[in-house]
Amino acid sequence: MSAARPAPATRYGRDGMTREELAAYADGLLTAALKYASPSGSLVTLPGRPGGYGTEVDGLEGYARTFLAAGFRLAGEGGADPLNLAERYAAGLAAGTDPEHAERWVTPAEHAQAKVEAASIALILDMTRPWIWDRLTPVVQEQVVDYLSAVVGDDTYPHCNWVWFRIVVETFLRSVGGPWSSDDIAADLAAHDSFRRAGGWFADGDERSYDHYAGWALHLYPVLWARMSGAVEAAGRRERDVAHLDRYLRDAIGLIGADGGPLVQGRSLTYRFAAAAPFWAGAIADVPSTSPGLLRQAATRVVGHFADHDVPGPDGLLTLGWHGAWRPIAQRYSGTGSPYWAAKGLLGLALPADHPVWTAPAEPLLPVEREDTVAVLEAPGWAVSATTGDGVVRVVNHGTDHAVEGVGTGDSPLYARLGYSTATSPLLDAQAWTRPADQSVVLLDDAGRATHRTGFRMLRAELVPATTEPATTGPASAVVASVAEAHWLDADLDAPDHGSGRPGTAVPAGTVTTVSVVRGAWEIRCVRVDVLTPGGDGAPSARSLEISGWAVSGDEIARGTAGTATARGMRSRLVPLSEALRADVRELPDATPLGPRSAVPFARVAPGDPVPVGTWLAVAVELAGATAPEGAVTGAGPAPRIESHDDAGDDVVVHWPDGARTAVVLPPQEPRSDKA
Template sequence: MITLPDDDRTLSPYTGWTRDHWIAVADAILDGAARHASPSQSLIRYPGTPGGLGRDIDHLEGFTRTFMLAAFRIAGEPEGTQPLAERYARGIASGVDRHHPERWTRLDEHPQAKVEAAALAVGLHLTRDTVWARLDERAREQTIDYLSTSIGAHYWPNNWVWFRIIVSHLLESVGGPFSLEDRADDFALLDSFDLPGGWSVDGVGRNFDHYCGWALPFYPMIWAQLVEGDPQYAERVARYRRRLDDYLDDALHLIGADGGPLIQGRSLTYRFATAAPAWAAAFHGTSRHDPGLLRRAASGQVRHFVDRGAPDADGILTLGWHGEWRRIAQNYSGLGSPYWASKGMLGIALPPDHAAWTAPEQPLPIDRGPFTRAISAPGWLAAGTADGVVRIVNHGTDHRVEGTTQPDAAVYAKFGYSTATAPTLDAASVSAPLDGTVALLREALPSHRSGFIAGPVLALDESTITGSSRSRAHWPVDFSFVPDHGVSDYEGRTLLGPEVDTVSVVRGAWEVRFVRVHGEGLEPTDVLRIGGWALTAPDATATGEAWATSARLASRVVALGGTASLSSGVREQDDVTPLEGRTAVPWITVAPSAGEWHVFGIQLGEPAAAGHPPTVLGDLITWPDGGSTVFDPASPLETTPPARDPAR
């Protein structure tokens, strides 16, 4: 573990961290990069098995992503970081030289270089007087030449378009070529992603994940500095700043008391890049969120990983979550990929006397006590509890388009994600999912739900929230998971089954889940199975039927309201999530009655509370805290259309 200063619980009562802690983490990572640099400094060759894009891309990512961190470090303390600036300037001069033996892969040679060009552009913008100033005329011309191949090139229609925008404006600022047509097209596409509440979808589909924080609102704050004073962009800059604040209204609710981010979505090996939107708000300087709150959010998330060994004692961020666990990686992830975590270090670009460093920490929503929050854009029901855990029940995100029948992506389509649990990610569990599912078993194969119709998510009262979705049960019968880009593109045989309605009512650690299977397409031998939260801990074990516990948490599924179970149990496995320990998943099966509601309680929370589930009698839910809710599960679905049959 890296060496850190003593905590300061006066300035930072929640995390103990000051700017000195951040500098220590940054310097540990940058020192680690230096130990693995090539002779010309242009490539960072981290040890290990290369990633899916090959060693050349691994080495390029190692440089560009740590250069972004170096740029933040230099911008915040230009006088004390001259050797760092010299080192990276030397690496850039070698990397952009087409004839240098340690040259970089170019943008027209591999698409991933377009991503890395944006990191290079961000870093050069922030270090104009230090790194850029150290480049001679030939190196500057070659840098412009390297970046200019972005003009008119194909970029994926998602957060990638920000890479071209950042590069385009950097090029303009240093006298290079740029395309107004590219900019117009890119901004038009980005505008189509915008949703209410400051959220943006990352491309076509219900693509909600950490890219909604560490990419889509992050780059606009860097870009705003690039175009500062240009009146043609004033309204857009103001809009992006407002939208970031609006997004943070929700995002700050999705951080656990221990700083743990939501373990959901692709590219989780970027770890504390999740701190990027909080720092981006502090960086633009006009946020309505208190600077002490923004630092609390950022420090909590970075400390969460540092305390658990990331980076390690050598300053290396491995492919993994806390420790190394390569199965968390996507097919595009390599040895340099984890250093996108640098985005979460943007705050060190701010000087020591900035309010973000001098203001006392303010509490996160989870620090202030239990809460519930309906988050409309991604269709999430968020609940924070006294144990410090934040969990969401998911009725709106699957990284798919409504009506499709692709396999479920384990990091997107489950019914639950939290700051303390992870979905099971071994190949067998992805192909035939159990945790976080409502599935029909047909010949022992569980159905998938992707392509569902999302219903509304809303608050019933100050403590209780509800959401719903309607899916077409489908079985990708020959699907076998292999590492993908977060979701699998499956073209094999898929069987279709009945529609399944799922309605959730959430209060505290408990969810009351109503499930109705429609009659058309239901086979007499189909079995309905409810899979609970995957609980991973060194001491996780089965406690009873459909009930697992650890010292910290319990995960339980229980039949309610007269629903009769056929069978129940707990599946226990080793090494199936990126968290340390054994994983236990409770489950229950019932015989589905066509058109009738089956009711279940699903819990993730303190072990003592697992023994006191809600009760359901008719339309009355009585909660363990003594509160009650009158609820008709059919009401959210009255205006929901039938799930579309793709075969028709």
């Protein structure tokens, strides 16, 4: 269960951290974790229930991932080592790579997870070469080469960010005279390049997988690899790689909340402040568009957000969780050592104190603190709205589902919801994987079973100007839209959980088009059921339609008018704009890592009424700070309203509370005779 935690006194998440403060934070993490090192030092097995891959992998992860933090500290201090890190990790290296040692590591040939950890070990051995590798005995050096060499020619690496684990290991092996394959490196670089998307983004593989891996893996490794001794291919790639990173960072900095919080979206959230890694990568790569002072501010405020929320806990250890421990956030591959991939967010410590990222004048304001903004990110299909009044960044999602168009799998609450923010978490309890109940549009059968939308088709993602009296251009709105072949799912609950939606047997339910018009704290969500698939012969049929809003979580839930709930200072509101809909709020226990109680406003077609087909229904969905000053952008006060200018309802105007208007032409219904 989620433990009730008092609201923290925000410091670092608002002001950032100095190098000295960040170093002390890192040293505290290392000191606490190394208390759990095995006698030889090769395994760091943190307390808690073993992960899905077993204790041997947990211990290797604990070594390799804390080695990242130790290596950054050694590199940034030019080898100065008051914690005796080099000697301790060298001893662990000698034992872990000795095939006859009782505390040897599981090898890359024995378990795939060792391929991930091998990359961290190789990366730090290269980064700290004078203080660890060069001081190893020839016997230990040979052991290390033998251990790492198992990856050469291995064609079982997943087609995603994992390609970098082989690139990094083989690059190090080449630099020390070990075996390596030019074909492996060329193939992996080509795979990486195939993941490039518009606007500096990467997809984590061939699916629509847009998440923190874009920054803490696919942008990070090219920058660190280019500094490795054996990275001879890097020079020809540097200009393109840096330009892609530079463009991505302009979006990524805009996705940080005013309290330093990153988006609670995507898998591996237990890595927490690893979300700071791409900003340090930008500093190392000397990107031209973002100043070193702003990169420092972004990175240290992300780390500081978690420090402000008592991460680590009283024992100094990182747990499986977000702020406090919350085991349901883990995927199958998550073990007790896994959270220490957060060490990537400490990468700035590898840069010496006289580096520009530490000496440049501070830029104390993040984009969300400067002005209210609305943007569209083409690759992930997100409308982004940031508001200074409450410091919250929201994304409304019509392009990401960790799948490909046309599949009929389940909705992952980490990817396929219609909205994510820096101040809320999607519902992540067990039921959330089979019954979308927040930030969703679903059809319901007689038993209340909800449909899924994964495999949807994105229709539109663009900015539309708003007008004010007398017809002058005002702040823009974002319009994003998608159409889904809604389906019920008999889910395979025994399938491995890697963050994507559950596989299973899909049963067609109908076709649903959803359009979101986003401005400030508000989203106008227009929904049209285009076709309902007939039931019969044991197949379910749709009896109702449900539209749900933001989940808010905390120790207590305050209920307002119908469709309104407040928790942890955040208000979630859903206002029906169509007479056919009725609003309510559902409450759930222990459904997110942000508090023991959660609430979600929703609206349904009135009981007993049929599901309207071919007709637009609309709601206004709000997420705003409960104490934000009144005004249209923060959402305090009346909800927006809409009016239609044609009989079909395809031509609508949104009237915002500040008097601005946005005209939107909704997509016409496509003929789908096969669905009749």
